[in-house]
Structure formats: structure tokens, C-alpha cells
Amino acid sequence: MIVFLMILSFLSVVYINESIVFFCFIVGFPILYIINLYMKFIYHQSARQWSPKEKVVIITGASSGIGESLAYQFSRHGCILVLCARREALLAEVSKNCKLQGAKDVITVKVDVTKESEITTLIQQIEKEYNRIDCLILNAGISMGERLDEINDFNLIRKLMEVNYFGSTNFVYQALPLLKRSPKSRIVVVSSAAGLVGAPLRTGYSGSKFALRGFFTALACELSDNDIYVTIAYPGPVRTQINKARLGKDPHELDTSGGITPEKCAQIIYEATLNGDMEVMFETLGRAVRIMEGPFLYLNYWLVNKVQRSLNKNKRK
Ligand SMILES: NC(=O)c1ccc[n+]([C@@H]2O[C@H](COP(=O)([O-])OP(=O)(O)OC[C@H]3O[C@@H](n4cnc5c(N)ncnc54)[C@H](OP(=O)(O)O)[C@@H]3O)[C@@H](O)[C@H]2O)c1
Incomplete structure (x- = not known):
């Protein structure tokens, strides 16, 4: 049939x-x-034959926003957390809160995901202390806020690829041997709804997140024999600081006031991680767009463009 x-x-x-x-x-x-x-x-x-208790969970970009909320979410289930980002003072604060919320152990490490040697050092440290990784959450990311014809330096697009794409793909490449040492281990990638549909004012951002989809769906196929579960999350707007630091000389403002809280986002990602879901959509519009993508391409394009333009407002910061 x-x-x-x-x-x-x-x-x-x-x-x-x-x-x-x-x-x-x-x-x-x-x-x-x-x-x-x-x-x-x-x-x-x-x-689901996997419990988060006492599992070694690495979270990149854990100093703020969704990464910080994910750290608290996993803490409440008694995980051993390895938190990384560049801002050490913020990481220390998050670590303190994680311990209060029940984490079994917390390590914070200053890692810039664009620096290969820093990722290598971290993986070596984890191998020495725990000899395995049970869950790797690739969340570190940056965004942008200008049309392509407003950008005055193409390096902005390269930077987005360096952090969002190469930062995550290099990390998983180096972590893979340790992930294979743990049964039913998890790889979670925080992409974006803009990684499923092209988002105006975010060509480089959308490009980097689309690329993650290709890489990690291919990796999921490769790892099916190793019993490793790969989850790609596609959140819509989330009320974090990401848009305050959007790349660009004079970025447009993005209205995320209608978005979900980072706590809600983290809870959805946490549940999807337990389920080993292949992908996570966050709101009805996102799900509808995903289904319509194939058979209703032109209608979809019109809808996405309309919604995105209302979010971007064409206002400057
Ligand atoms: N907020 C939204 O509306 C939204 C929607 C969809 C998807 N997302 C995705 O969610 C993820 C988290 O974003 P967020 O909204 O929580 O924003 P955020 O609060 O700005 O968090 C971004 C995190 O990434 C880290 N980071 C940035 N560059 C890094 C680098 N080179 N090396 C290591 N860490 C780096 C930052 O830490 P340091 O600065 O301390 O290094 C920070 O912890 C991103 O991948 C983003 O694309 C966000």
C-alpha cells in the first residue's frame, strides 16, 4: 500500500x-x-527508557535566556550540569541557582564556541571527571536585524555561521565519542522557527539555522545504530535578551512581547528531550507553517512574510 x-x-x-x-x-x-x-x-x-537523574548534561549558552532556564529545568531533576558560555560572572550566578534548585553537581566553564581549542579542553575535562556525556544541549546563538542590502560588512553573515552553525557542529563532533559511551544519550539543538522558514531582516540567521537542520537530521540517521536521540527545537519568539544584541550597525527592533517565556520554552524542550522527539514546534502557527510548507508553498510564503513583517515593525532600535 x-x-x-x-x-x-x-x-x-x-x-x-x-x-x-x-x-x-x-x-x-x-x-x-x-x-x-x-x-x-x-x-x-x-x-523513554531514560531518566535524567544524575545524568551529565552540557548546556552551551547557559549564561542567560533559554540556556539559563534549561539549566534550572534540568537541575530540578538532579542532573550533573556542565554550563558554558563566555560571561563567567553570569555563569557563576546561574550555577548558584542550579545548586539551590537541586542539581547534583554543577561545573561552569568559560567557552567561546567559535574557539575550537576551548571546546577541546572542555571535552577533555569532562572525560577526566565523568568519562561520558548523557545529554548535550547546543543552545548558544546570536541573531541579526538588518536587510542584506543594509549590511555594510559581509563578515556579519560569516560570524552568524561561526557561532550558530560551526559552534554547534564542531561541539557535537568533539563530544561524539563521549556521547557514545552513554546508553540512549541525547543531542538537543536549539534552532528557531527562522530555521524552517526564511525570516526577513535575518538572512544570515535563517541561513545558519537552516544549515543546522540539514546537519543534524543527517547526523540523526547516522546515529540511529548507536541508540543516540537527536532533537531539533524550533522556537518562535521567546522573551529573552537575544534581540538586544542583534548583529548589525543599526538593527531593526523585533517585537517579541507576544512570545513565550524562556521558562516555558525550557520546559517544552525538556519534555521533548525525555521523549527523544525528532523535532519540537512551539506554537500553532509554527506547526501550521510546517505542515503547509510542502503542498501550499506560495500560500505559506505569503503568510510567513506577513507575520514576520508585523513582528519586525521596520523600526530601528
Ligand atoms: N529568543 C528568541 O526569540 C529565540 C527564538 C528562537 C530561537 N532562539 C535561539 O535560542 C538560543 C538561545 O538564545 P536566547 O534567546 O536565550 O538568547 P540569549 O539570552 O542572548 O542567550 C544566548 C546565549 O548564547 C551564548 N553565546 C553567544 N555567543 C556565544 C559564543 N560565541 N560562545 C559561547 N556562547 C555564546 C550567550 O552567552 P555569552 O554571551 O555569555 O557567551 C548566551 O548565554 C539561540 O540559539 C537562539 O538562536 C531564540
């Missing part, structure tokens, strides 16, 4: 025959939906 539906879908794409597309949609969608639900159930059954 699946093969039959796939052949029909293939024919519909090749011949762009609307009636075949319609037939496939009506007949095929419910069947494939049920098969997918069953596969998801089996996947979750296996992933």
Missing part, C-alpha cells in the same frame, strides 16, 4: 496532475498519518 501511494505521489509530482494530487491527499494522508503515529509510539517507547 505504501509503495502504491508513493508511486502515485511520484506520478503526481512528475505530471503535476492536480486530480492525482487530490486523490493521494484524500486517500493517502489518513493512512500514512496512522502509520506515522504507530512509528512515533514505538520510537517514544524506546526513548
Whole structure:
């Protein structure tokens, strides 16, 4: 049946025959939906045989925002936390709060994710102390706030790739041997809704987050034999400081007042980590956009552009 539906879908794409597309949609969608639900159930059954208690959890970008809230969320379940970022004073503060909230142990390490040697030193330190990593949360990131034709230095785009893309991919590359030493270990990547749909004023940001999707979905396939679960989170607006430090000479303001709190975001990511979910969408609009992406490309483009422009307001900081 699946093969039959796939052949029909293939024919519909090749011949762009609307009636075949319609037939496939009506007949095929419910069947494939049920098969997918069953596969998801089996996947979750296996992933849920994992408890966060006393697990070694690394969080990048833990000095503020979503990373800080994730640190508290995992603390409450008795994890051993390794928190990294560049601002040491803030990390020390977060560490203190984590201990109060129940973390079994907390280590803070100053790491700039664009510096390979700093990641290497951290991984060596973890190997010496714990000889494994149970959960790696790649959250460190920066954003931007200008149109491409307003940017006066292309290095801004390179910088976004350095932090958001190479910072996370290099980190997981170096952590992989330790992740393989722990059964059912987790890799969690904090992408963005802008990593699923192009966001105006954030070409470089969207590009770096789209790239993460390609890298980590491929990695998830490679790691399926190792029983390692990869989760990609695509939050919409979250009320953090990220937009205060958007790259650019004179960045536009982004209205995140309608967004969720970092605590709520962290709670959703935490639950998805336990489930081993392949991806996490945060709000109805995000989910709708994700579903519409394929069959309703032009409608989707119009909708995303309209919503994003209202958020950007075209105002300067
Ligand atoms: N807020 C939103 O609306 C939103 C929506 C979707 C996705 N996200 C994503 O969520 C993640 C966290 O952002 P946030 O909103 O929580 O913003 P945030 O409060 O500004 O946090 C960003 C974190 O990244 C760290 N960081 C930045 N550059 C780094 C570097 N070179 N090396 C190491 N750490 C670095 C920062 O720490 P230091 O400065 O101390 O190094 C900070 O802890 C980002 O990946 C962002 O793209 C945010």
C-alpha cells in the first residue's frame, strides 16, 4: 500500500496532475498519518527508557535566556550540569541557582564556541571527571536585524555561521565519542522557527539555522545504530535578551512581547528531550507553517512574510 501511494505521489509530482494530487491527499494522508503515529509510539517507547537523574548534561549558552532556564529545568531533576558560555560572572550566578534548585553537581566553564581549542579542553575535562556525556544541549546563538542590502560588512553573515552553525557542529563532533559511551544519550539543538522558514531582516540567521537542520537530521540517521536521540527545537519568539544584541550597525527592533517565556520554552524542550522527539514546534502557527510548507508553498510564503513583517515593525532600535 505504501509503495502504491508513493508511486502515485511520484506520478503526481512528475505530471503535476492536480486530480492525482487530490486523490493521494484524500486517500493517502489518513493512512500514512496512522502509520506515522504507530512509528512515533514505538520510537517514544524506546526513548523513554531514560531518566535524567544524575545524568551529565552540557548546556552551551547557559549564561542567560533559554540556556539559563534549561539549566534550572534540568537541575530540578538532579542532573550533573556542565554550563558554558563566555560571561563567567553570569555563569557563576546561574550555577548558584542550579545548586539551590537541586542539581547534583554543577561545573561552569568559560567557552567561546567559535574557539575550537576551548571546546577541546572542555571535552577533555569532562572525560577526566565523568568519562561520558548523557545529554548535550547546543543552545548558544546570536541573531541579526538588518536587510542584506543594509549590511555594510559581509563578515556579519560569516560570524552568524561561526557561532550558530560551526559552534554547534564542531561541539557535537568533539563530544561524539563521549556521547557514545552513554546508553540512549541525547543531542538537543536549539534552532528557531527562522530555521524552517526564511525570516526577513535575518538572512544570515535563517541561513545558519537552516544549515543546522540539514546537519543534524543527517547526523540523526547516522546515529540511529548507536541508540543516540537527536532533537531539533524550533522556537518562535521567546522573551529573552537575544534581540538586544542583534548583529548589525543599526538593527531593526523585533517585537517579541507576544512570545513565550524562556521558562516555558525550557520546559517544552525538556519534555521533548525525555521523549527523544525528532523535532519540537512551539506554537500553532509554527506547526501550521510546517505542515503547509510542502503542498501550499506560495500560500505559506505569503503568510510567513506577513507575520514576520508585523513582528519586525521596520523600526530601528
Ligand atoms: N529568543 C528568541 O526569540 C529565540 C527564538 C528562537 C530561537 N532562539 C535561539 O535560542 C538560543 C538561545 O538564545 P536566547 O534567546 O536565550 O538568547 P540569549 O539570552 O542572548 O542567550 C544566548 C546565549 O548564547 C551564548 N553565546 C553567544 N555567543 C556565544 C559564543 N560565541 N560562545 C559561547 N556562547 C555564546 C550567550 O552567552 P555569552 O554571551 O555569555 O557567551 C548566551 O548565554 C539561540 O540559539 C537562539 O538562536 C531564540
